[in-house]
Amino acid sequence: MDPQDRSTILVVDDELGPRESLRMILEPLHRVIQARSGVEALERLRSDSVDLVTLDLNMPGMKGDEVMRAVRTEFPQVEVIIITGCGTLASATDGIRFGICDYLEKPFDVVQVSAAVARALERRQARTRLTCFLEELGQVVGRDRDARALLHDVQRSQKLRGRLGGLLQDRTTASPVQAEAQGEAVRSIEFLEVLAETIETKDRFMRGHARRVAVYSSLLADRLSLSTREHEQVRIAAFLHDLGKVGVPTDLLLRAGALEPGERAIVEEHPAIGARLVEPLDIAPAIRQAIRHHHEWWDGSGYPDGLAAEEIPLAGRVISIADAFDAMSCDRPYRRALSRSVVIGELTRFAGVQFDPHLTKEFLAVLESGVCDVELVADALVTASPVFPSLNR
Ligand SMILES: [Fe+2]
Ligand SMILES: [Fe+2]
Numbered sequence: 001m002d003p004q005d006r007s008t009i010l011v012v013d014d015e016l017g018p019r020e021s022l023r024m025i026l027e028p029l030h031r032v033i034q035a036r037s038g039v040e041a042l043e044r045l046r047s048d049s050v051d052l053v054t055l056d057l058n059m060p061g062m063k064g065d066e067v068m069r070a071v072r073t074e075f076p077q078v079e080v081i082i083i084t085g086c087g088t089l090a091s092a093t094d095g096i097r098f099g100i101c102d103y104l105e106k107p108f109d110v111v112q113v114s115a116a117v118a119r120a121l122e123r124r125q126a127r128t129r130l131t132c133f134l135e136e137l138g139q140v141v142g143r144d145r146d147a148r149a150l151l152h153d154v155q156r157s158q159k160l161r162g163r164l165g166g167l168l169q170d171r172t173t174a175s176p177v178q179a180e181a182q183g184e185a186v187r188s189i190e191f192l193e194v195l196a197e198t199i200e201t202k203d204r205f206m207r208g209h210a211r212r213v214a215v216y217s218s219l220l221a222d223r224l225s226l227s228t229r230e231h232e233q234v235r236i237a238a239f240l241h242d243l244g245k246v247g248v249p250t251d252l253l254l255r256a257g258a259l260e261p262g263e264r265a266i267v268e269e270h271p272a273i274g275a276r277l278v279e280p281l282d283i284a285p286a287i288r289q290a291i292r293h294h295h296e297w298w299d300g301s302g303y304p305d306g307l308a309a310e311e312i313p314l315a316g317r318v319i320s321i322a323d324a325f326d327a328m329s330c331d332r333p334y335r336r337a338l339s340r341s342v343v344i345g346e347l348t349r350f351a352g353v354q355f356d357p358h359l360t361k362e363f364l365a366v367l368e369s370g371v372c373d374v375e376l377v378a379d380a381l382v383t384a385s386p387v388f389p390s391l392n393r
Contacts, residue, residue, distance in 0.1 A: 007121050008033065008049060012041040012067070013056040013083065018106065022054060022083075025113050038062030038070070045075050052079045052120050054104075077128070079120040083108070128280075192278065196243050203245070203253040209326055214238040216322035216363075217315075223362050224318075234315045236283070237290035241319050244274030244291070256333040271295050272304045290315035294323060297354045309356075317356040321347065321363045324355070340367075 008031045013019045023032045033048060035041040039062055041053065053071060057064030064082070071080055082103035102116045196210045217238035221231045245253065248270055252263050259267065275292035293307060293316035300308030312320075328343045338346070344364060351360035 006031065007051040009117065010035060010041060010044055010048075010050045010053045012036075012038070012053060012059075014059040015056075018056065018083065022113065025110050026117065030117075038064070038067035041067060042070055042074070045071065045078065050075070050078055051124055052081065052117065054081045054083055054117075056083045058085055077124070079124045081116050081120055192240055192243065192281075195246070196240055203250070206242070206253075206330075209330070210239050210242060212326045213241060213319065213322045216325055217318050219366050220318050220322060220359065220363050223366050224359075226314075230286075230315070233284050233286045234290065234318050237287045237294075237315050238319045238322060240274065240278065240287070241291055241294045241323065242270060242274065243277055244270035244272065246277075247273040254333055268295070268303050286313065286315060289313045290319055292316075294319045296320070298351075298356055299353050302354070312356075317359055321355050321359055324350075325363070 007029075009026055010033050011019050011022045011026075012035045013022070014036050019034050019036075023034065026032050033044060033050070035044050037059060041055070044050065045053070055064060055067060055071075057068075059067075068080065068082070071078060084103055084105055102120055104112055104116055200206050200209060214235050218231070218235045221234045226234065248267055252259065252267055255263075271292050271294055275288045278288050278291065290313055292304065293312050296302035296305065296307045296312045296316060298309055298312070298317075300306050325343060325347065328338045328346060329340075331337050344367065347355065347360055347364060351357040
């Protein structure tokens with residue numbers, strides 16, 4: 001749905017002229033309601049569901065900055081665009097001090113107003129998605145004390161803070177400059193990147209797994225001549241494929257012995273949890289699907305949905321091979337890393353059973369084709385950045 005669809009905008013101005021011009025500009029796309037004072041504005045906000053407020057700073061009675069503060073406190077999810085007389089707002093830093101998203105100076109024109117409103121509504125939508133994600137994550141993580149401690153560390157991590165700016169602390173005070181320089185969607189993905197790596201610290205055997213699987217998947221995607229967009233989706237999904245392990249108790253991940261059927265079922269929830277986690281975020285549905293289906297088997301005996309053959313999304317089939325290759329090539333709690341010849345033997349043996357036979361052949365060709373020391377490539381890339389150069393939907 002277009003983010004501008006059916007949004008309700010409250011226009012607050014004591015003067016009829018600017019109120020009416022804003023109404024005429026905005027009404028074709030939005031539901032517009034009006035208030036003539038700060039007090040009336042707060043009443044409307046309490047009785048109506050409002051997405052965005054345009055607020056004149058110079059009004060008799062309750063001053064604009066008082067209204068601003070009241071809106072911020074009582075309705076933190078509502079976006080605000082300040083309308084000022086020429087030069088009233090000395091600088092962008094004044095705006096940041098007020099905690100506003102954007103401001104327009106009178107006299108404004110249609111283009112400026114439309115652009116500011118579109119930006120504000122997009123921000124609101126991105127923030128809603130991110131809030132849903134964090135709530136969902138909180139619920140998932142709530143199952144596991146280790147993961148809760150981990151999340152605590154994530155929130156305190158300097159690396160994460162560096163990437164996210166103030167996103168986790170107080171998202172309402174992000175400056176318009178920051179918001180424009182780095183889209184919320186990209187920041188969400190970067191957050192996931194750090195989260196995925198942090199989750200690996202739960203399982204010492206899987207350190208670097210996400211990044212290596214992303215590299216192997218990428219090499220296979222190259223070989224398959226996927227489009228740039230598909231290639232990037234494969235790589236992002238590969239990086240995030242085990243994100244749902246945040247919901248799996250650490251002792252199950254590290255168990256050297258066999259798992260009970262009930263415990264196995266919990267571990268096997270991770271693809272669905274991962275897919276559910278990224279659902280509220282602004283990322284391509286293909287990425288979500290690939291995360292959900294990375295443990296499906298070609299013969300239909302995998303999980304979570306028992307899809308078979310080409311029912312399994314291509315990115316899921318690619319990741320499945322890269323994932324198995326990495327898992328077999330590394331030490332696991334219950335066995336040492338397997339030799340390359342054994343790994344190739346296993347991939348061949350399970351082609352057409354667990355793995356897409358055509359893709360397996362192509363992956364074996366990648367292994368043979370001079371990129372034979374594929375781990376070295378992966379190691380070199382482990383330090384390279386960024387994993388997500390851009391975000392294609
Ligand atoms: Fe997995
Ligand atoms: Fe994995």
